Amino acid sequence: MSSDGEKVRTSGEVSRPEPVLPTVNPAADKSEPPKAALHPAFYVSTWIALSSSVILFNKHILDYAQFRYPIFLTTWHLLFATIMTQLLARTTTLLDGRKTVKMTGRVYLRAIVPIGLFFSLSLICGNVTYLYLSVAFIQMLKATTPVAVLLATWGLGMAPVNLKVLLNVSAIVVGVIIASFGEIKFVFIGFLFQIGGIIFEAVRLVMVQRLLSSSEFKMDPLVSLYYFAPVCAVMNGITALFLEIPRMTMGDIYNVGLLTLLANAMVAFMLNVSVVFLIGKTSSLVMTLCGVLKDILLVAASMAIWHTPVSGLQFFGYSIALGGLVYYKLGGEKIKEYTGQVHRSWAEYGNTNPGQRRLVIIGAVVIGFFLFAGALAPSYAPDSVDRVRGALGGATAGRF
Template identity: 70%
Template sequence: MSDEKVRSSVEAARDPAQPVLPTVNPNIEKPQPAQEAAFHPAVYIATWITLSSSVIVFNKYILDTAKFHYPIFLTTWHLVFATFMTQFLARFTTILDSRKKVPMTGRVYLRAIVPIGIFFSLSLICGNQTYLYLSVAFIQMLKATTPVAVLLATWGLGVAPPNMKTLGNISFIVIGVVIASLGEIKFVMIGFLFQCGGIVFEAIRLVMVQRLLSSAEFKMDPLVSLYYYAPACAIMNGVVCLFTELPVMSMDDIYRVGTFTLLANATCAFLLNVSVVFLIGKTSSLVLTLSGVLKDILLVFASMMLFKDPVTLLQAFGYTIALGGLIYYKLGADKIKEYLGQGNMKWAEFGAQRPAARKIVIFGLVLGVMFLMVAALGPRFAPESSDKLVSGIGKMLHEKDT
């Protein structure tokens, strides 16, 4: 199996803690639309980034800030909700009609879907457990090693022969994450081990999915995959929750977080899977990968602003190296030069056609960067002013609610 085929299973593996299933068969030909898309591709990219970031921040808020320390129950709830929604869509809409082309039998389900579902459940459980111990910023930095784990899993399971050149290309990712880990202030070993376990389980799952999709008969997009995986994963997670968290849980814990909050959380997680289908369908898996890099950077800043997670300069330096290594591994030197050249041409054409609009874009980007830097560094250098600002916003929102 070529490196390109191996990479196709990695491209969507940006958030192993979430029920996003990057199971797109690279052999599927995209249907040519009869008319132009209703929305610009940027709309689909922005929607996916917003939903993906919202799910991560939402999970962190529920499990850590709201003190709902039941990550297995939360994962089970997500999967139960996803099972209900996919069954509903399959019966009353045409969104999941492509499932009828999948030769799914009881034997195939037990031998292929259930084992993959086991590793999917384990990756979700470990990923959500991590939020109890580590900051969102540090978790995103660790997730940059997912392509490395997938590559090693392909070699270990015999899907692809070892390639030392490829190993050298991904070494920068490992070096960057190691530097970022050394700079982490709130390092908790148990949380680090949970995140490593989640990455390993997710890597094995992705390789198993790649082997399943090596046959042209299995043409499943992420939503169809969720239709098959969600019931099995919900049952497995439910059994684990029954013997671990459910005996110590009470309805007071749920009421404290809020049933509406849990419903909104599960809805965001499900809509994330839907947005992946549209994003890949309207753009490409490469755009999904690059959007994931942008999302991770924004999440680091969001973590610093919302949860006041400290990020040291050593961490920022290491994470920059890791992201650079990730982009180089995905694209290669030739592709990077090609895309940079195309980008410069598009930017020059845009400036020639709409000079005023380009100035507005530049001003907006500079203003946005300055706002993010001030908001991120404010809690460290001016904690009293930052606390007053946050409390003032909280009082304004409370007054509006009342």
């Protein structure tokens, strides 16, 4: 009897509503609006701007500003990168990826140092090239880098020889050869330095690929710079100590400007930082197309800033090389797929914004015409070109 009463009383107690303290803050339980993220176009444009700025900046310092010490300049870039990566590793999370890398003294000597050697050689050759060749022609020659990487992959036994793939990249080689025949200011020693830089860079990339094939050594570009910059700075510094520093004076540095050299190193380092964000926010397709767009913009910038003569034959050859590069990177099926997507997007854009699409087409035609006319002008109207340059006050020769 008593137990029944307890049951009734208990059930009655449960049924009575009593105030209960909340276990979760209602305000905090509401989902916060997502933080505004930057559009991928921001990272793309930043990378293109920084990459182009480094190349144009180096050309300006080494050639037009008459600072004829490319090895010293490379050493300064690497020393600055070493200092900055050490600071970032201690003050930010950008380099936390290094904590997952099982780096030992043995691995550093057997892997990092040899890769650093080829990295140094590629940087030295690349900077020396600016003393002899135009930025436009250098970018055209760089289109052969995928071919060199492919051959280095076969040569180092990373992949079997594939004649079909070799045929696919042959268009790149043919296009660059045509562009080389069309180069007006061809300097053979500069050509050899650039080819050497491409070969060293290809071997470095294949060695890095072999190192990163193990999950223990996955590194983003900034972490790679953290490990490679110190050894490369030492190697380049020793080289510069024997080849350039004995004939350098403080007057050479003051002539360029300490702030200019500091800004140059900062832009070069920011380029490495931008690559990390670009890889994380975009795809390999975007990277490939951005590289092609950057090369085209650099050719145009070289023509606009320093009036670099580019012949029609060079345009023709470089177009073939770029087409072959895109085909090699993406493949025929992917190109058809993406072309269809672009065509549909372009049609939809035309239906919704017919006036803007018309302006885009007109602008592209006008820009293409002026680029083509600028390329042919030195050959069919050299006197007129000289008069225009004189009216512009020598444009930007020797300074930005």
